Amino acid sequence: MTVSNLAKKRLVTKSKPQQLAPLRFITCGSVDDGKSTLIGRLLWDTKAVKQDQAERLHKDSQKGKGGLNLPEFALLLDGLQAEREQGITIDVAYRYFSTPKRTFIVADTPGHEQYTRNMATGASTADLAVLLIDARIGILEQTKRHAMIASMMGISQFILAINKIDLTDYDRQNFEKITTEFNKFALSLGITDITAIPLCALKGENVVEKASDTMGWYDGPSLLETLELATVRSKQSVGFRMPVQRVCRPNESFRGYQGSVAGGAVKPGDSVVILPSGRPANVTKIVTFDLVRNAAVAGDAITLVLDRHVDVGRGDVISSIEARPATGFHFDANVIALCENGIESGKRYWLKSSSRRQRVMVEPFSAIDLKSGQWQDIGSDIDSLALNNIGKVRLNFEEIAIFDSYQENRDTGSFILIDPDNNNTIAGGMITGQTKDVVKIGDFNKDEEVVVLALSPKLAKKLQNSEVFAAIKDDVKQITTTRSKFNKLI
Amino acid sequence: MSNIETIQKPPLDPHLKALENEAIFIFREIAAEFENPVMLYSVGKDSSVLLHLARKAFYPGKIPFPLLHVNTGWKFAEMIEFRDRIIKEYELDLISFTNPRGPNENITPFTHGSSVYTDIMKTQALRMALDAGKYDAAFGGARRDEEASRAKERIYSFRTPDHRWDPRNQRPELWSIYNGMIKKGESVRAFPISNWTEANVWRYIREENIPIVPLYFAKKRPVIERDGMLILAEDKRLEVAANEDIQHIDVRFRTLGCFPLSGAIRSTATNIDEVIEEIDVATVSERQGRAIDKDQSSSMEMKKREGYF
Numbered sequence: 115m116t117v118s119n120l121a122k123k124r125l126v127t128k129s130k131p132q133q134l135a136p137l138r139f140i141t142c143g144s145v146d147d148g149k150s151t152l153i154g155r156l157l158w159d160t161k162a163v164k165q166d167q168a169e170r171l172h173k174d175s176q177k178g179k180g181g182l183n184l185p186e187f188a189l190l191l192d193g194l195q196a197e198r199e200q201g202i203t204i205d206v207a208y209r210y211f212s213t214p215k216r217t218f219i220v221a222d223t224p225g226h227e228q229y230t231r232n233m234a235t236g237a238s239t240a241d242l243a244v245l246l247i248d249a250r251i252g253i254l255e256q257t258k259r260h261a262m263i264a265s266m267m268g269i270s271q272f273i274l275a276i277n278k279i280d281l282t283d284y285d286r287q288n289f290e291k292i293t294t295e296f297n298k299f300a301l302s303l304g305i306t307d308i309t310a311i312p313l314c315a316l317k318g319e320n321v322v323e324k325a326s327d328t329m330g331w332y333d334g335p336s337l338l339e340t341l342e343l344a345t346v347r348s349k350q351s352v353g354f355r356m357p358v359q360r361v362c363r364p365n366e367s368f369r370g371y372q373g374s375v376a377g378g379a380v381k382p383g384d385s386v387v388i389l390p391s392g393r394p395a396n397v398t399k400i401v402t403f404d405l406v407r408n409a410a411v412a413g414d415a416i417t418l419v420l421d422r423h424v425d426v427g428r429g430d431v432i433s434s435i436e437a438r439p440a441t442g443f444h445f446d447a448n449v450i451a452l453c454e455n456g457i458e459s460g461k462r463y464w465l466k467s468s469s470r471r472q473r474v475m476v477e478p479f480s481a482i483d484l485k486s487g488q489w490q491d492i493g494s495d496i497d498s499l500a501l502n503n504i505g506k507v508r509l510n511f512e513e514i515a516i517f518d519s520y521q522e523n524r525d526t527g528s529f530i531l532i533d534p535d536n537n538n539t540i541a542g543g544m545i546t547g548q549t550k551d552v553v554k555i556g557d558f559n560k561d562e563e564v565v566v567l568a569l570s571p572k573l574a575k576k577l578q579n580s581e582v583f584a585a586i587k588d589d590v591k592q593i594t595t596t597r598s599k600f601n602k603l604i
Numbered sequence: 605m606s607n608i609e610t611i612q613k614p615p616l617d618p619h620l621k622a623l624e625n626e627a628i629f630i631f632r633e634i635a636a637e638f639e640n641p642v643m644l645y646s647v648g649k650d651s652s653v654l655l656h657l658a659r660k661a662f663y664p665g666k667i668p669f670p671l672l673h674v675n676t677g678w679k680f681a682e683m684i685e686f687r688d689r690i691i692k693e694y695e696l697d698l699i700s701f702t703n704p705r706g707p708n709e710n711i712t713p714f715t716h717g718s719s720v721y722t723d724i725m726k727t728q729a730l731r732m733a734l735d736a737g738k739y740d741a742a743f744g745g746a747r748r749d750e751e752a753s754r755a756k757e758r759i760y761s762f763r764t765p766d767h768r769w770d771p772r773n774q775r776p777e778l779w780s781i782y783n784g785m786i787k788k789g790e791s792v793r794a795f796p797i798s799n800w801t802e803a804n805v806w807r808y809i810r811e812e813n814i815p816i817v818p819l820y821f822a823k824k825r826p827v828i829e830r831d832g833m834l835i836l837a838e839d840k841r842l843e844v845a846a847n848e849d850i851q852h853i854d855v856r857f858r859t860l861g862c863f864p865l866s867g868a869i870r871s872t873a874t875n876i877d878e879v880i881e882e883i884d885v886a887t888v889s890e891r892q893g894r895a896i897d898k899d900q901s902s903s904m905e906m907k908k909r910e911g912y913f
Contacts (some may be wrong), residue, residue: 135618135619136619136622148669175669179891205756205771205772207748207752207755207756207776208748208799209748209749209753209755210748210749210799210801215743217619219799224628231776232774232776234776234778235777235778237774238778238779239779239780273727330631342709359629359632359633359636360632360636362662362664362665363665364664367702368664370664372661372662372680373632374625374629388844401664402660402662402663403659403660413621413622413624413634415624415628415629415660415661417664419902428636452776465784466781466783467781468781469636492789493724524779525780526780527780528778528779529781530776530778530783532782532783532785537776537783537785537786537787538775539776539777539778541777541781542778562818
């Protein structure tokens with residue numbers, strides 16, 4: 115087929131618009147709760163498993179579980195040899211399936227405490243968490259840990275899938291007892307959006323179809339119905355941000371800054387500021403392969419052209435002038451330790467956030483006690499955060515850092531820590547705020563002389579856009595007020 | 605080509621747009637953080653999508669790394685014609701590498717069996733080519749929905765100096781923050797279209813008018829049936845046995861590799877819309893026609909551990 119034929123063809127055919135945005139979710143919980151079986155069941159019942167894969171599944175299953183003569187659905191997910199041999203999930207597996215209503219991206223995450231880091235990997239990009247609980251066992255420490263990690267990573271919707279309900283004779287009271295206990299725990303984390311569903315993944319009860327014959331007492335939705343109606347995380351709406359990934363200079367006459375919009379929107383003519391230098395500029399063009407665009411929104415991978423030659427490099431952030439991210443040397447964050455050695459206080463790590471990589475020292479000051487769910491101060495004798503622990507830390511930088519809080523912007527509020535000795539990713543972190551109790555460049559001594567200038571807005575803007583001002587802007591305090599109020603002030 | 609790109613296109617489906625944005629981000633990260641990247645280019649549909657995304661990522665600049673084609677010498681003739689046309693048209697820098705053991709020792713898929721042949725002409729060849737170029741990052745068009753061990757792979761897949769993959773000790777990969785720090789001799793394989801499904805790939809090819817090898821579209825072609833596979837009988841090197849009939853039937857290919865190992869499927873889908881329709885109702889997976897996946901349950905994982913992409 116020639117290219118021009120293709121071009122003609124596409125004018126008459128239109129792809130069917132998806133009604134809902136794809137949902138990313140994770141399944142988590144303790145080991146042996148049946149996570150892989152549940153996803154296997156979802157893939158099977160939504161016909162995402164093809165004939166040749168099913169044949170192999172039957173070949174690999176040893177007779178099927180519990181005399182039901184069903185294939186072992188978990189084998190669809192546990193794609194590594196070691197997983198098949200041990201019958202456990204070691205690493206996160208991503209799978210894709212769809213119903214007429216929606217597309218789903220699911221991350222099946224391991225239950226073993228040893229592999230918690232892989233659960234965190236799955237949670238970082240998910241919109242919703244399906245938390246599995248074995249109806250016979252109830253809530254375990256690992257269930258709580260997973261709920262806590264998911265919640266900390268910004269997941270607000272939870273489905274409490276109380277599995278193997280058939281093995282408790284579909285006991286309603288037991289289901290309600292577990293639900294109440296979880297709700298109480300969840301409330302302490304601030305989780306309010308919880309749908310509890312009694313189900314049997316192996317038999318497919320309340321997974322895709324409602325099981326009204328065995329669980330007539332349950333009048334809620336099935337798992338799939340709940341997933342189809344879930345919402346996706348909203349795109350951050352704070353000011354425009356674009357972390358610069360690289361500078362594109364194909365020839366003398368073109369210089370563009372390439373990156374993905376990490377919040378807000380931008381259009382030609384917008385005034386922006388380059389951080390951390392603080393230099394202002396105006397956007398002249400948004401270039402993409404397809405066409406010169408007249409706007410770009412969060413998520414778009416673009417090339418920005420500015421109206422003047424300013425020093426911009428990889429790791430800088432181009433931001434709107436009005437709503438900037440915080441810049442400074444000290445930030446507070448929640449972190450999860452993902453490596454054997456934990457996080458050591460006093461060690462210089464690499465921190466990577468968006469495209470910015472810099473040195474950092476980490477000072478842990480409290481950790482979550484998993485039994486109570488409470489934060490506990492770390493004593494001065496303990497100066498590290500152990501593997502799989504969740505803690506609050508202070509980040510001390512050697513060069514200026516640029517962040518939003520994770521709550522405001524997931525892209526510019528998240529980071530990883532890298533051990534310079536072995537290059538491993540040893541922690542994931544979420545910024546909670548900037549530390550205020552340190553001397554900033556803009557703070558003055560009480561007795562220091564200051565000069566107060568009152569300018570018209572027009573003149574002030576002109577001054578702000580100048581290079582001279584950009585270089586000293588951190589030393590300037592600006593207040594916008596009315597003439598009459600200003601008169602009273604002095 | 606250039607006249608197509610100036611046509612004002614309707615906006616992409618939001619899901620495809622998000623997948624495209626993610627891929628472009630990954631291309632730019634690797635190009636910025638690694639000294640000597642290379643893009644594996646197999647000429648198939650996934651490689652065609654990958655190439656298109658790379659052109660988008662660096663536009664208006666050129667793709668700042670070469671393409672590497674590991675050529676077994678047994679690819680479909682139409683693939684090589686297509687490859688050479690694309691390279692010329694887009695002014696790309698292509699390195700074609702063939703393991704010299706192939707021609708020297710006469711290693712063929714017929715004489716050595718698919719697993720020995722694949723190991724020497726694909727896995728070993730890839731390792732030799734990567735070593736020769738001292739590449740510290742290699743882009744590949746692998747997708748997680750292709751195969752069970754691929755579903756476990758990170759976007760940045762870390763490899764030891766001898767190209768091994770250790771699936772049990774992968775680095776955590778949170779958000780879209782990729783850890784590109786490696787020691788000398790180590791490398792990463794980067795997979796920008798990890799999260800794409802076969803259906804996404806086809807729809808994107810349609811929406812973006814991406815040229816692909818015509819073998820993906822049905823046409824009357826000479827084939828023989830061998831071990832349940834329909835093998836294209838156009839190459840003189842295919843020895844047709846006395847009891848094998850050459851049939852002229854409507855077939856196309858769902859995946860392309862070496863012609864003796866890539867089975868055709870009976871199909872009348874002659875254009876992209878018909879192909880998409882066919883895939884939507886297909887009851888078998890795309891790798892079903894691939895001989896090399898079938899040797900053992902974990903054969904892909906084993907090959908990957910050895911350095912296969």
